[in-house]
Amino acid sequence: MGLGASAGLTLTPLPWKLLDDISIWTQNWPWVPVPKAGVVSIHDSICTLCPGGCGITARRIDERLVFVAGQENHPLNAGGICPLGLSGPQLLYTPNRVMSPMMKVDGAFQPISWNAAISTLVSHLKELKQQQLPQGLACLAGSGQGTVSALLQRFLTAFGSPNFIPSASIDDAWELLTGQLTGSRFIPGYDLERADTILSFGCDLTEGWGSPIRTMRACSGWKENGAKLVQIQSRLSDTAATADRWIAINPGTEADLALAICRTVAETARGQSHISAIDSGFRHQLQAIIKPGPSLEQAEGITGVDAQVIQQLADDFVGSKRPLALCREGADRSPVASREMLAVLALNAVAGNIDRPGGLHRIKRVPYINWPEIRRDDVAGSGWPGENLAGPLPSPDAFFKTIAEEPDSPVGILLVSDCNPCYDLAASDRIKRGIGKIPLVVSFSEYWNETALAANLILPNHSYLERYQDFPVYAGLTEPRLGLSRPVSKQLFDTRYTGDAILETARQLWGTAGRAFPWKTYEECLKETLSDQWDDLKGRGWINLPRPPITSDNAATISYSVFSNADIETSAGEVHKYPLMILTRSSMRLNNSAVGTSPFMMKSVSDTVLKGKKGVVDVNPQTAEKLNMTEGDMARLITPEAEAAVMIHLDDGTMPDTVVISQGLGHAAFGEYLDGRGVNASRLLQPVLDPLTGQNISRTVRARLMPV
């Protein structure tokens, strides 16, 4: 019978089917998460994770967002997306989101209700008022653009405080400088797509410059249409590696090279004719910029670039049809030294490419937030905003300097929105100590970043995928845009628009009589502000901003004495004690902003940048030999500000006596994927404030390497 049963069994599908099904069953354990099936839909929005303003398309299954890709028909990125933008779902669902309002009690955070959170803030604000110290309220914001920033600034003004401190972008610095230089404020828009000879002064074109995906697309276009890219940079970056020519230059001397080329071009007949075509006032200022520039021989000594090479660069540049010089940007489009910015502007001017196809276009910012001015009698307190603690073009670094200098903090309440100063400002350890002196720090962060952890109260914003946000995009574009991000995911946690938190605080402080804030909700405020453009923006996601003509009234007020300082962006540090120079490196795989790097991006970081938890630095083999170090050795990297343990990686593309370190690592927050991995480059830097813009421009610092 057994035999028959066995024979019968082999003639049925049972054993084979059972084997197959068991194998499938073992792949579908009930505890293996399987996303629920549902109706697929796609929704367009814009990415606000960096100033690039790319279009994105979110895919949803029913209500659940499952994927974010580049929007195919968007004029900036045409379907392209960077690793950070692609990480949208991880940034939305991360356990590192602040999921409800939080209050620190005895050093530990506890969830509280929105009512309790806003009442706490309101009672502290009332105390400041009673003490007649309205200027004791300050606010650090990620940018000065958009309605949320405008609401925060308006709130401070209504309260009687001038201390609204947005993180200035290079565009803010350009406006200030060009306003002083030509009497007309403008931002450069680079016509990358039509240029044929590009001189890039240290711009990380493939690692995130301008609107990053648009720039990368332009770089590919240059390869196809035969345009020539010359990369002038102190290290062999990815951009330098893909350029037609790489000019290795001494760190921090880009402005000298630009000025030397300017001088050489200005002496040619073509240069002369270009200069004479410029408005008289600007022409006068231009000559004042170029004149103190170094001669070819001097430039060779300063920059380390052969005089003949400089001459050749000048000849090629002025001899080309559509030359374009590009200026470096700091991390997250922060300003660089004004000397360098003006030198690059002057170089474009002498090449005759201002407002020409393939050249540098003068773009005027167009204000679109036209709320009525706050009247003096709308201000709830006695005072009227006076001078900002952080300078005329306020700088967070200057703000913390003031806090550090005073024995007691002059600020009683600090609001922090959309930035992470405890991580990304130079000398970040000092910033953390400074923030610790402020009695009440209120963060609006949606993530548990370093500054949120240092706060006393957190009023979490919605994620960028859950909210409306107006987002002007300049970022070196010749056609600036206003974008609107729209919610592509349902709200997941007990979060609120920062705008709504401000409006509610204003209501509780001043009642419905708070005339400066007539809106019931932030969405109502946004809709009213964008009025006629709302429908277009909601539908398409962006509109072109108008380009008003630029008129120059020649009211120059710049003091050119600063131009004699060749080493302006490098903080002081005795050369014999600190013989090396640290250079920072940005990358598309690591994000330096308040959002942090996603787990997905961390998986793509090479082990020559991060080995396990150890931060790796690039050192030239000759320098390593001098120091008696070799590949994989651990060392102490010491600067006048701080020190860190690093692993040595030998790299021929790094200049002798320099050390290259990546930005975006060394967090003390953000959970297991980021916390304690690598070294925070900002910790090692010291702030150096630019004499013209007042902004921190330090990207380098002197250092030494010691064996462990």
Added chain:
Amino acid sequence: MSRNTRNSSDQQLPGSVRLHALAFMLGFGCLLLIGWVAFPALLYKNTPQPLSFNHRLHTKIADDGCNSCHFFRKDGRFSGIPGIETCRACHTKVETGGDSETQLIRDYIAKTVEIPWQVYARQPDSVFFSHAAHVRSAELGCETCHGDIGQSAVSRHYEENVMTGYSRDMEESMKMDDCANCHEETKQDGASAQTDRDGCFICHK
């Protein structure tokens, strides 16, 4: 003696053989029955569809035949299971008075609730299948994979494999072997060992 003994045992053999043969046949028959009848009955759970849908009737009266409900969206995605809004486009009020139509309007359209269809051809989550690539580019007819469902007048019960959770239809004609065979026969060039097409990521995203 030994001869006798052998003889006698020879004589007993037919009875024993018969017994063994009977046992063999019994075992054989039982297992055939279990394997072909009982096992499938136990393996698959039968569930009725929430509504009975008459494909034959709909393809006749809908303006654009199959495409009226199963269409490609602008971005190339395929309306495999049309949503309730597609039904609403035609069924605003009860017209035929049939049970299914009345139920459709009362329980789903009036309440704007999606019909919880059990999808015969639902692929597991690990599979990415593009209708656009197969229908538009390779010009396959629906029946190549879905059989004659377009001619059905009622909705069959949905049969779910209780071990794997997969649908029986999917198991019988839309497993990876079926994909591989078809790709093999139609000589698709590529690198995948299974389908002779590009890489694993084409189908397993």
